[in-house]
Amino acid sequence: MNRIAAALLLILALASCAQRDNKTHLYLQRFFGECGAEYGGNIDVAHAQGECGIITTLVNRFNAQNPDIHIDVNVVAWPGYPQLTAQMAARDPPDLVTMHEGVISDYALKGLLEPVDSYLAKAGISPNDFTDASRLGVTIGAHEYGLPWDTHGGLFHVNTALFAKAGLMRDGKPVFPNSAAELMAQAHQFEQRTGKPYLIQSLVGDPAGAARNLYTYMMAQGAVLFPDPHHIKLNTPKGVEVATFFRDINVQHLGTRNMDTPAAIAAFINGEGGIYPTGTWMIGSFEQEAETPGRPLYKSYAVFPYPRLWGKRVEYVSGHSWVVPMRKRTPKQREAIARFFKFMAAHNYDWARTGHIPAFKSVLADPRFMALPHRSDIAPLAAMGRQLPPYVQRQSAIEGLVGEEAAAAFTGQKSVPQALADAERRVDELLGHLD
Amino acid sequence: MTAARDWRGLLFALPFLALYALILIFPLMRGVWLSLNQVDLFGDGHFVGFGNYARLLHDPVFGTSLVNTFEVTLMIVPPLTVIALFLALALNRAGKGAAIIRGIFFSSAVLSVTIVTLIWRFILAPDAGLLGEAWKTFGWQPLPFLSDEHLVLPALALTTIWWSLGFPMLLFLAGLQQIPEDMYEAAALDHSSRWTTFWRITLPSLRRTLVLVVMLQTAAQLQLFGQSQLLTAGGPSGASRTAVLFLFEAAFGRWELGYASAAAEILFLIILAVTITQYWATGRATGADGGR
Incomplete structure (x- = not known):
């Protein structure tokens, strides 16, 4: 009996060993809900619906298009800042985090976020590409502290x-x-x-x-x-x-x-x-x-x-953005973050299908965006919107x-x-x- | 027994004592020190003496959270103890049926607080919730358990009793199985009624288990957190904010680590005082009655 139990334990232990891959891993933490049952393996971004569906398929698609990188996702309950704060206090923050623009200064002023200027430059993204509201939301002093993702209200x-x-x-x-x-x-x-x-x-x-x-x-x-x-x-x-x-x-x-x-x-x-x-x-x-x-x-x-x-x-x-908490990273991880930014910026239209106002001027002016249902009715929000000081x-x-x-x-x-x-x-x- | 032998004996306890000091005493002392500083999670802070404690005494939100904590503890511990005791009495018998029912009653205890609150949200939500729908079938207006300041603590208590029933029931079952059968045989020979048997034999024999259950549950419910955070977020208007939720919000929502530590120290002292008082009071009673 003891031998059988020991053998079972050994099999279980061996089966639990994950195969080591040569991928660059990034740990992404986000809110927007959990919908793995519906979109777990889906990479068809065009047919995904809602915040959760679209962000899940976007990450799946990024993983599929970048076989040398793997994004490990942790979904937290909105807004997730208590968890993030605890992770930062434990010096074990994620690599990429969704953050409301009004919250960025709390973390940036404590030196807990990396300025993302170098990632944006590597990704070929200029802050001039952002809408005024989005740029204001991620800029502190002379640096950008996040990739803006939308304006919402x-x-x-x-x-x-x-x-x-x-x-x-x-x-x-x-x-x-x-x-x-x-x-x-x-x-x-x-x-x-x-x-x-x-x-x-x-x-x-x-x-x-x-x-x-x-x-x-x-x-x-x-x-x-x-x-x-x-x-x-x-x-x-x-x-x-x-x-x-x-x-x-x-x-x-x-x-x-x-x-x-x-x-x-x-x-x-x-x-x-x-x-x-x-x-x-x-x-x-x-x-x-x-x-x-x-x-x-x-x-x-x-x-x-x-x-x-x-x-x-x-x-x-307010506005959502992608920020990069401060921690040690390999050059490959930095390269992967830049590629993630480039991918997400290129898919800002897909995100705008949720209903959010896009963060990029080019998407705001894109006929595809204006052709989406109700977008002409909600477009005034871009001009009406006011953030807190x-x-x-x-x-x-x-x-x-x-x-x-x-x-x-x-x-x-x-x-x-x-x-x-x-x-x-x-x-x-x-x-x-x-x- | 020589002094040298005593010291060698202590060496055997040293690994445990070192670990105990590292994971319990040191954090406790560190918490006390933090409570004397105005410090956030990422800054050096500065010493403010008892400033955080003085601020807490004048903070009505903290005061309300303490009152809520006591109220919900009182709503949970007595009924939980009584229900667990009677379930144990009812299920203290051999046979598959009793074993299955014991398993069913214990099953809620293995669920995580997230699942428990999710289940109870489906039951308590006035719109489309199980209780709301049941109320409607009788033509009554559903009760807003999660949004009425007078109903929200009973709702948390109900949820917690359902969740916590299993462990005290097991303790009582273990206690019941320790009572010698000959005592019951003697009672039967004396034609004593069921009530007399329970009152004169079972309950006195379970006194220590009863004390243990009450003390464990009191200490646990004074730290109630997950149900309040997930089911009601402390609302409405702080009516279900418990002391631990208060200090969680202060530490991780507002980053006021020193202030939260002071709240934690006060809660620690309260739990310690309540537990020692219970132990002292029940010890005296046990001694006076000459209980087992």
């Missing part, structure tokens, strides 16, 4: 069939409000005629969404959110007005209240509400629903930037704090002034303790 995803039923379609386009009062009136009309909520909201476990709404409509009113690197200003008449508006939507039962992001996505796909305010990243998936006969969204989907409700038509946006550190953590308090104000768990004051206190305390 919030959009109003619309169920046009329900809008038509509510009498809110004109010339084939949804009728959007021009003020907060108009939105409330239209929402009541929608609710009365369809019996469904005007807004589908993911207010549970989605601080980014609540922060995006607050930032956007405060920026629209010309509010200076960060007057200096150590303070945020939210508990102002403009902030109170925006938060009270979103709270009123809930008080008057014009929006869903108890949904997290997966539930809100499912509700929109199943035609359970008029508008789902979420990001550019959902366009590809919703468009697929809109093209599938028999689905509730079939031929009933449109998407536009957030409407102007106050002041100017501006919107809070580059001197603001810990933007991801701040988004979490602001979003948590904003959601508490919107849902009535706290009074509006209390929630905004709490957000200010927590953010100021964080910024005040930065060395």
